Amino acid sequence: NAGVTQTPKFRILKIGQSMTLQCTQDMNHNYMYWYRQDPGMGLKLIYYSVGAGITDKGEVPNGYNVSRSTTEDFPLRLELAAPSQTSVYFCASREGTYGYTFGSGTRLTVV
Protein backbone atom coordinates (compact mmCIF):
# COMPACT_ATOMS: atom_id res chain seq x y z
CA ASN A 1 0.00 0.00 0.00
CA ALA A 2 1.90 3.02 -1.30
CA GLY A 3 -0.53 5.73 -0.10
CA VAL A 4 0.04 9.04 -1.90
CA THR A 5 2.95 9.13 -4.35
CA GLN A 6 4.39 12.33 -5.77
CA THR A 7 6.90 12.72 -8.57
CA PRO A 8 9.38 14.22 -9.07
CA LYS A 9 10.90 14.84 -5.63
CA PHE A 10 13.02 17.75 -6.85
CA ARG A 11 12.97 19.94 -9.92
CA ILE A 12 14.66 23.09 -11.12
CA LEU A 13 12.80 25.05 -13.78
CA LYS A 14 13.75 28.09 -15.76
CA ILE A 15 11.39 31.06 -15.85
CA GLY A 16 8.71 30.48 -18.48
CA GLN A 17 9.08 26.70 -18.61
CA SER A 18 6.20 24.35 -17.95
CA MET A 19 5.93 21.17 -15.97
CA THR A 20 3.47 18.76 -14.44
CA LEU A 21 3.71 17.55 -10.87
CA GLN A 22 2.30 14.06 -10.61
CA CYS A 23 0.21 12.74 -7.73
CA THR A 24 -1.24 9.25 -7.46
CA GLN A 25 -3.08 7.56 -4.60
CA ASP A 26 -4.01 3.91 -4.27
CA MET A 27 -6.53 4.21 -1.44
CA ASN A 28 -9.57 4.91 -3.62
CA HIS A 29 -10.05 8.26 -1.92
CA ASN A 30 -12.47 10.65 -3.53
CA TYR A 31 -10.96 13.86 -2.16
CA MET A 32 -7.58 15.07 -3.37
CA TYR A 33 -5.70 18.31 -2.74
CA TRP A 34 -2.67 20.32 -3.79
CA TYR A 35 -0.93 22.57 -1.28
CA ARG A 36 2.15 24.71 -1.45
CA GLN A 37 4.32 25.28 1.59
CA ASP A 38 6.51 28.36 1.79
CA PRO A 39 8.89 28.93 4.72
CA GLY A 40 7.05 30.42 7.68
CA MET A 41 3.81 30.66 5.71
CA GLY A 42 2.13 27.36 6.49
CA LEU A 43 0.11 25.48 3.90
CA LYS A 44 -1.84 27.18 1.16
CA LEU A 45 -4.46 25.31 -0.85
CA ILE A 46 -3.99 25.57 -4.60
CA TYR A 47 -6.68 23.28 -6.00
CA TYR A 48 -8.77 20.40 -4.79
CA SER A 49 -11.05 17.72 -6.19
CA VAL A 50 -14.02 15.91 -4.66
CA GLY A 51 -14.04 13.16 -7.25
CA ALA A 52 -13.11 12.24 -10.79
CA GLY A 53 -14.09 14.98 -13.20
CA ILE A 54 -14.63 17.61 -10.47
CA THR A 55 -12.06 20.21 -9.46
CA ASP A 56 -12.22 23.54 -7.68
CA LYS A 57 -9.93 26.43 -6.83
CA GLY A 58 -8.34 26.92 -3.47
CA GLU A 59 -6.73 30.03 -2.01
CA VAL A 60 -3.87 30.46 -4.52
CA PRO A 61 -4.84 28.94 -7.90
CA ASN A 62 -3.27 31.54 -10.20
CA GLY A 63 -0.54 30.11 -12.38
CA TYR A 64 -1.68 26.52 -11.91
CA ASN A 65 -4.09 24.09 -13.50
CA VAL A 66 -5.35 20.65 -12.52
CA SER A 67 -7.32 17.79 -13.96
CA ARG A 68 -8.90 14.69 -12.42
CA SER A 69 -9.69 12.15 -15.07
CA THR A 70 -9.41 9.17 -12.70
CA THR A 71 -9.88 8.62 -8.98
CA GLU A 72 -6.20 7.77 -8.59
CA ASP A 73 -4.47 10.68 -10.34
CA PHE A 74 -4.49 14.41 -9.68
CA PRO A 75 -1.72 16.15 -11.64
CA LEU A 76 -0.82 19.81 -11.10
CA ARG A 77 0.31 21.80 -14.13
CA LEU A 78 2.48 24.90 -14.09
CA GLU A 79 2.27 26.57 -17.49
CA LEU A 80 4.70 29.51 -17.29
CA ALA A 81 6.93 29.08 -14.29
CA ALA A 82 7.75 32.18 -12.25
CA PRO A 83 10.17 32.63 -9.32
CA SER A 84 7.15 33.14 -7.04
CA GLN A 85 6.27 29.49 -7.63
CA THR A 86 9.43 28.31 -5.92
CA SER A 87 8.03 26.24 -3.09
CA VAL A 88 7.45 22.76 -1.75
CA TYR A 89 4.30 21.21 -3.16
CA PHE A 90 2.30 18.59 -1.29
CA CYS A 91 -0.48 16.45 -2.61
CA ALA A 92 -2.96 14.88 -0.19
CA SER A 93 -6.02 12.66 -0.28
CA ARG A 94 -8.88 12.04 2.12
CA GLU A 95 -11.89 9.88 2.67
CA GLY A 96 -14.51 10.41 5.33
CA THR A 97 -13.46 12.15 8.53
CA TYR A 98 -10.12 10.46 8.96
CA GLY A 99 -8.04 13.42 7.80
CA TYR A 100 -5.50 13.80 5.05
CA THR A 101 -2.81 11.43 3.87
CA PHE A 102 0.04 13.47 2.41
CA GLY A 103 2.58 12.68 -0.25
CA SER A 104 6.28 13.24 0.35
CA GLY A 105 6.35 16.52 -1.56
CA THR A 106 8.01 18.05 -4.61
CA ARG A 107 10.65 20.69 -4.01
CA LEU A 108 10.49 23.10 -6.94
CA THR A 109 12.93 25.91 -7.68
CA VAL A 110 12.30 28.39 -10.48
CA VAL A 111 15.38 30.30 -11.62
Add this chain to the structure above:
Amino acid sequence: AQRVTQPEKLLSVFKGAPVELKCNYSYSGSPELFWYVQYSRQRLQLLLRHISRESIKGFTADLNKGETSFHLKKPFAQEEDSAMYYCALLPQGGSEKLVFGKGTKLTVNP
Protein backbone atom coordinates in the same frame (compact mmCIF):
# COMPACT_ATOMS: atom_id res chain seq x y z
CA ALA B 1 -15.80 31.55 8.69
CA GLN B 2 -13.77 28.69 10.09
CA ARG B 3 -10.36 29.58 11.38
CA VAL B 4 -7.56 27.81 13.23
CA THR B 5 -5.08 29.87 15.22
CA GLN B 6 -1.75 28.65 16.49
CA PRO B 7 -0.51 31.65 18.44
CA GLU B 8 3.12 30.53 18.73
CA LYS B 9 5.17 30.45 15.57
CA LEU B 10 8.19 29.14 17.47
CA LEU B 11 8.41 27.21 20.73
CA SER B 12 11.61 26.13 22.40
CA VAL B 13 11.88 23.84 25.42
CA PHE B 14 14.55 21.73 27.07
CA LYS B 15 14.59 17.95 26.95
CA GLY B 16 12.47 16.49 29.74
CA ALA B 17 10.37 19.61 30.16
CA PRO B 18 6.63 19.64 29.56
CA VAL B 19 5.45 21.07 26.29
CA GLU B 20 2.12 22.51 25.22
CA LEU B 21 1.38 23.64 21.69
CA LYS B 22 -1.68 25.84 21.57
CA CYS B 23 -4.50 25.61 19.05
CA ASN B 24 -7.66 27.69 19.09
CA TYR B 25 -10.41 27.43 16.55
CA SER B 26 -13.35 29.45 15.37
CA TYR B 27 -16.33 27.37 14.30
CA SER B 28 -19.93 27.36 15.41
CA GLY B 29 -20.59 23.65 14.99
CA SER B 30 -18.88 20.45 16.16
CA PRO B 31 -15.69 20.03 14.17
CA GLU B 32 -13.27 17.17 13.81
CA LEU B 33 -9.84 18.30 15.00
CA PHE B 34 -6.42 16.99 14.11
CA TRP B 35 -2.77 17.50 14.85
CA TYR B 36 -0.24 16.90 12.09
CA VAL B 37 3.53 16.70 12.54
CA GLN B 38 6.20 17.41 9.94
CA TYR B 39 9.77 16.37 10.70
CA SER B 40 12.54 18.17 8.88
CA ARG B 41 12.05 17.99 5.10
CA GLN B 42 9.49 15.20 5.37
CA ARG B 43 5.81 14.85 4.63
CA LEU B 44 3.11 15.85 7.05
CA GLN B 45 1.88 12.92 9.11
CA LEU B 46 -1.27 12.60 11.12
CA LEU B 47 -0.37 12.67 14.82
CA LEU B 48 -3.73 12.78 16.58
CA ARG B 49 -7.45 12.94 15.92
CA HIS B 50 -9.59 14.23 18.75
CA ILE B 51 -12.30 11.70 18.02
CA SER B 52 -10.01 8.74 18.68
CA ARG B 53 -8.81 10.02 22.08
CA GLU B 54 -5.49 8.28 21.70
CA SER B 55 -1.96 9.06 22.82
CA ILE B 56 0.69 8.95 20.13
CA LYS B 57 4.42 9.26 20.92
CA GLY B 58 3.39 10.48 24.39
CA PHE B 59 1.32 13.35 23.00
CA THR B 60 -2.28 13.96 23.97
CA ALA B 61 -4.80 16.61 23.00
CA ASP B 62 -8.13 17.40 24.57
CA LEU B 63 -10.93 19.18 22.83
CA ASN B 64 -12.31 21.99 25.00
CA LYS B 65 -15.50 23.14 23.33
CA GLY B 66 -16.07 25.90 25.87
CA GLU B 67 -12.71 27.49 25.13
CA THR B 68 -12.71 26.28 21.49
CA SER B 69 -9.23 24.89 21.97
CA PHE B 70 -7.37 21.72 21.10
CA HIS B 71 -3.95 22.11 22.71
CA LEU B 72 -1.30 19.43 22.18
CA LYS B 73 0.60 18.34 25.28
CA LYS B 74 3.46 16.10 26.25
CA PRO B 75 4.73 15.79 29.81
CA PHE B 76 8.41 15.15 28.96
CA ALA B 77 9.70 16.47 25.64
CA GLN B 78 12.35 14.54 23.71
CA GLU B 79 14.83 15.88 21.17
CA GLU B 80 13.17 13.79 18.46
CA ASP B 81 9.96 15.75 19.02
CA SER B 82 11.57 18.73 17.30
CA ALA B 83 9.34 19.35 14.28
CA MET B 84 6.67 21.55 12.78
CA TYR B 85 3.20 20.96 14.22
CA TYR B 86 -0.03 21.91 12.48
CA CYS B 87 -3.48 21.97 13.99
CA ALA B 88 -6.37 21.40 11.57
CA LEU B 89 -10.15 21.49 11.63
CA LEU B 90 -12.67 19.63 9.51
CA PRO B 91 -16.14 21.20 9.69
CA GLN B 92 -18.97 18.81 10.49
CA GLY B 93 -21.00 17.19 7.80
CA GLY B 94 -18.03 15.90 5.84
CA SER B 95 -16.88 19.24 4.51
CA GLU B 96 -14.62 19.29 1.51
CA LYS B 97 -11.37 20.41 3.06
CA LEU B 98 -9.42 20.83 6.27
CA VAL B 99 -8.65 24.27 7.63
CA PHE B 100 -5.04 24.44 8.82
CA GLY B 101 -3.35 26.70 11.30
CA LYS B 102 -0.05 28.29 10.29
CA GLY B 103 1.97 25.87 12.36
CA THR B 104 4.28 25.96 15.37
CA LYS B 105 7.93 25.01 15.08
CA LEU B 106 8.95 23.10 18.20
CA THR B 107 12.60 22.85 19.12
CA VAL B 108 13.63 20.59 21.97
CA ASN B 109 17.09 21.48 23.21
CA PRO B 110 19.42 18.95 24.86
